[in-house]
Amino acid sequence: MSDQMPYVLVLFYSRTGQTAELASQIGRGVARVNGIEARLRSVPPVSPDTKASLPAVPDSGAPYASKSDLADCAGLAIGSPTRFGNMAAPLKHFLDSTGDLWLGGALEGKPAGAFTSTGSLHGGQETTLTTMMMPLLHHGMVICGLPYSEKSLGTTETGGTPYGPTHWAGTGEQQPLSSHEKTLCQAFGERLARLALKLSD
Numbered sequence: 001m002s003d004q005m006p007y008v009l010v011l012f013y014s015r016t017g018q019t020a021e022l023a024s025q026i027g028r029g030v031a032r033v034n035g036i037e038a039r040l041r042s043v044p045p046v047s048p049d050t051k052a053s054l055p056a057v058p059d060s061g062a063p064y065a066s067k068s069d070l071a072d073c074a075g076l077a078i079g080s081p082t083r084f085g086n087m088a089a090p091l092k093h094f095l096d097s098t099g100d101l102w103l104g105g106a107l108e109g110k111p112a113g114a115f116t117s118t119g120s121l122h123g124g125q126e127t128t129l130t131t132m133m134m135p136l137l138h139h140g141m142v143i144c145g146l147p148y149s150e151k152s153l154g155t156t157e158t159g160g161t162p163y164g165p166t167h168w169a170g171t172g173e174q175q176p177l178s179s180h181e182k183t184l185c186q187a188f189g190e191r192l193a194r195l196a197l198k199l200s201d
């Protein structure tokens with residue numbers, strides 16, 4: 001890693017903006033820690049027409065991630081809306097393209113965690129988070145969750161789990177992030193940033 005500021009990569013896919021909102025709150029938590037910054041990057045939708053080429057830069061929101069964004073990060077937070085209790089295909093598609101990084105051990109020993117947004121309260125937040133941890137473990141990363149010393153974990157009536165930050169968006173009008181969900185996102189970002197600095201020493 002050159003003399004650039006170390007960064008936590010907040011890598012996510014979001015179709016209707018809820019997971020993107022979680023990502024920016026996590027970025028605010030990282031920003032609380034001196035000596036490290038947050039880099040927000042998204043992944044493009046997977047096109048049914050595999051030959052279709054997407055514009056290099058999305059119309060709005062975080063730029064698309066490159067593999068060097070991932071290889072050079074000091075810590076990683078991956079986020080996806082829940083799809084049938086699992087991560088969405090665009091994020092899995094990107095992770096499945098990182099075999100070369102796995103081969104070179106680029107992410108080994110770095111801290112990482114996951115976040116998700118769901119339509120229903122009990123429709124797969126935990127299964128999505130724990131299955132998103134599998135590729136991170138295969139890359140030899142150190143999993144970071146949220147401890148119960150975070151009081152919001154015990155009082156939240158919306159999202160937030162010890163496995164990572166979550167948002168309950170609802171199935172009708174999309175609910176904004178609750179104060180507990182924001183608090184837990186920021187606490188997670190700060191925790192991941194501190195771990196990244198400790199582990200990169």
Ligand SMILES: Cc1cc2nc3c(=O)[nH]c(=O)nc-3n(C[C@H](O)[C@H](O)[C@H](O)COP(=O)(O)O)c2cc1C
Pocket residue numbers: 013014015016017018019020080081082083084085086117118119120121122123124169
């Ligand atoms: C194909 C599909 C599958 C979904 N599966 C689930 C699910 O298993 N459980 C759930 O609670 N919500 C499910 N949802 C709802 C999304 O997870 C929810 O709307 C999420 O907040 C969207 O996040 P985004 O705004 O970042 O795209 C599904 C949505 C779609 C389109």
